[in-house]
Amino acid sequence: MDLSQLSDSEAAALCSLLRARIIDVVSRTGGHLASSLGAVELIVAIHRVFDLNRDRLVFDVGHQCYAHKILTGRNQAMEGLRSFGGIAGYPKPSESQADAFIAGHASNAVSVAIGMARARTLQHKDYSVLALLGDGALSGGLAYEGLSDAGDSKEPLIVILNDNGMSITKSVGGVADHLARQRLKPQYLRFKRGYRKVMGATTVGRGIYKVTHKVKTAVKETLLPCSLFEDMGFTYLGPVDGHDVKRLTRLLRYAKDLKAPVLLHVRTVKGKGYPPAERNPDAFHGVGRFCVETGELVASSKPNFSATFGQLLCGMAEKDPRICAVTAAMQGGTGLDGFAARFPERFFDVGIAEGHAVAMAAGMAKQGMTPVFAVYSSFLQRAYDQLIHDVALQGLHVVFAVDRAGLVGEDGETHHGVFDPAFLDTIPGMTVLCPSSFAELESMLRHAVYELTGPVAVRYPRGGEGAYQADSGKVKTALLRPGKDITLTGYGITINALLDCADRLAADGLEAELLKFNTITPLDVAPVARSVQKTGRLLMAEEAAGGSVGKRLAAGLLERGITARVAYVNTGDGFVTHGGVEQLRTLRGLDGASLYKKAREVCGHGDS
The missing domain is CATH 3.40.50.970 (Thiamin diphosphate (ThDP)-binding fold, Pyr/PP domains)
Structure with a gap:
């Protein structure tokens, strides 16, 4: 669909359809609902003005992106949102050319965007770069580092501040609101652009412009929350109603034509269009499956x-x-x-x-x-x-x-x-x-x-405890089960999978000695070393990248001159995809059944 050809009324109707689709999907998949609902009109307006297969839109953070995903060929894929094998809940360039950058953490978008803008200039290419900040991203210091550099750079760049009450304070009073409305009217923007051109043509004109600009700036600084951004070098536009798709579209076109650093301040309502989310945006920021009619969660909450x-x-x-x-x-x-x-x-x-x-x-x-x-x-x-x-x-x-x-x-x-x-x-x-x-x-x-x-x-992990509900005391390394055939060791919630593994081995007549690290820094290697000297075999499991504790344990055993048949299971050297936690544990071999299979291999029993 070429959104640039939509009329204003068609764009408004599209926003309603998108909002209904997002509510329906997230009610069944869970996800970041309130943030995406608040950004629907903004996303549609951006798509009307820019070609995001060529222009670059950097989200900050990416949980505002659901409407964007639907508009970029992933509507049907939304059925698998955040599920194993499905699409991610954040922008992901491997999914679509329209996703400019991964955006799971906050406050980096302006820094990334100014990098893209400079690359564009150095490569003599022609495309627009936008950074969309929202949900408190402006409370992070990195955002100001990026803004300071971007405003000073003179690079054409549009920063959109999606202000839903979590980023900056409101302007003061009815006069400020009225002035904001007047200065964003198309006729004012056209006059402003023409005035600059005419007054800049002569020495006298430039002198008059300086005086009027100072007067205007003094009034504006008193009434509008824009002086910070203009001091940084941005042309400030706003604040504007972030749910007026017609007005947003016109302002984005104007911002694009300025060919300079622009900050568009947009006011939105988090959870817009779904009353339960509007009433309680924090609860619907990241939400599990829920009943659309009532807003109540489908799954009952458990201790965590x-x-x-x-x-x-x-x-x-x-x-x-x-x-x-x-x-x-x-x-x-x-x-x-x-x-x-x-x-x-x-x-x-x-x-x-x-x-x-x-x-x-x-x-x-x-x-x-x-x-x-x-x-x-x-x-x-x-x-x-x-x-x-x-x-x-x-x-x-x-x-x-x-x-x-x-x-x-x-x-x-x-x-x-x-x-x-x-x-x-x-x-x-x-x-x-x-x-x-x-x-x-x-x-x-x-x-x-x-x-x-x-x-x-x-x-400690997300969620609740497993079968292990004891307290092994203040020892750095606790012996949970004695055994003679293989040493099992791990820490945290992984101990539940290791207990399952030990039970499965016991059914085969193999006695596993299970040791649990209560402290992983500093690491107490001695108890494991004594166990491995006895069993001659070791299986170490941890939910950590690249085997952090496992590598230290291996080094400790080598320092003691201990050799044994050893296997280490962890989340690997790369990044782990999204999906249910148990699915991901199985994917990485960290569930009880997978550890049992690995332990049998260490014991020389293979896949019998």
């Missing part, structure tokens, strides 16, 4: 590690006034809603700014508080420098509650928490604890807060 963590931290904060909770725009996701309600003075949501969160926590720790930073594993990656420079260098006691450790499922490559075991191990003085049950989460969190010093990470 995130909620358990939040409850435990509340209990500890009740008795200890030094404990503070820090999050980076993930209050609900990390289980901190209760803490925020009960201890608002000790709760700090810093926005999508993980580096700032770690540095701030370091400052709190230096002055005697006990900050606990609850953060997804994949987002903690963004604060690596602060981990080293601001926390570890001074040995400060900051506790990191590393949520979504391991495979997370449908969000896929951008969100799997499989890198932290490796990068946390490089931090001097860091201790990394890995609970496998709710009981261990409680004991390890208390151990981290009250008994350990320096930086401490307590990492």
Whole structure:
């Protein structure tokens, strides 16, 4: 479909169809509903003005992209949204030429876009570049680094700020709204362009233009929230109703014609068009399957590690006034809603700014508080420098509650928490604890807060516990089962698959000795070394990229001169796709049946 040929009324009708389709699909697949609903008119307007097979649209972040996916040949594929073998929930260039860049994390779009714009100029090519910021992306410092450079560059570039109340403050009062409406009228924009041309033709004209421009700027800075962007070098347009597809289309055409850095400020309603999502956009930001008529989730909620963590931290904060909770725009996701309600003075949501969160926590720790930073594993990656420079260098006691450790499922490559075991191990003085049950989460969190010093990470998975629900104590490496034929070892939630593996081996008459790492940094190799000396065989399993702990374990065994038949199972050296967690474990050989097969191979029994 050539959207540039649509009339305004046809474009509005298309928006209604897209919104209905998104609601229907996400009710059955789960996904990021509210963000995509809020961006429908904006996406349609962009497609009316630009050819996204040639022009480049960089999302920030990509969970606004569902309408874009439908409009770029993936309508039927939406039935498999975020499912194993189906299309991703984020832009993915391998799916479509219209997806310019992967966009699973926030605040990088302007930096990427200015890179694309400069490449275009250097290659003497002709296409447009747009960056679409939304859902708090502007709360991340990287966004300002990109804006500062892009505005100064003079490169033709359009930055669209999808402001749904999470990015910047509103302009003040009715006068501001009226002025914004007047300055965005087509006749005003045409006059402005002509005025610049005429006044720039003579010395006198240029002098008059300077005076009138200063007066206009003073008034505008008083009434409109645009001075920051114009000071950076952008032509500011807005704010404009982000659900007026006709007006958006005309402004985008104007912005395209300016051939300069432009910032278009668009106001939208997150969850637009679906009342339950409009009333509670946070709950429908990332949602599971739900009933369209009522908005109620299909699956009943079960206890999970995130909620358990939040409850435990509340209990500890009740008795200890030094404990503070820090999050980076993930209050609900990390289980901190209760803490925020009960201890608002000790709760700090810093926005999508993980580096700032770690540095701030370091400052709190230096002055005697006990900050606990609850953060997804994949987002903690963004604060690596602060981990080293601001926390570890001074040995400060900051506790990191590393949520979504391991495979997370449908969000896929951008969100799997499989890198932290490796990068946390490089931090001097860091201790990394890995609970496998709710009981261990409680004991390890208390151990981290009250008994350990320096930086401490307590990492736990998305979802609930498995068959293992015990507490193996404070030992660094716990013996769960004795055996003589093979040593099995792992940590975290993977211990459930290893228990399943051990049961299957026992049915074959093979006795597996199962050891569980409660602490993976520093790694306690000695108990495993003693076990391997006895069994002569080892199977190490972990939900981590490239086998972080496995490699350290192998090195420790070699240092001790221990040779054995060894197999290591992990998520591999590449990136893991999206899909159900159990599907992905099977894909990577980390389920009980696959580990059993691998263990039999190590024992020399093959596939009998």
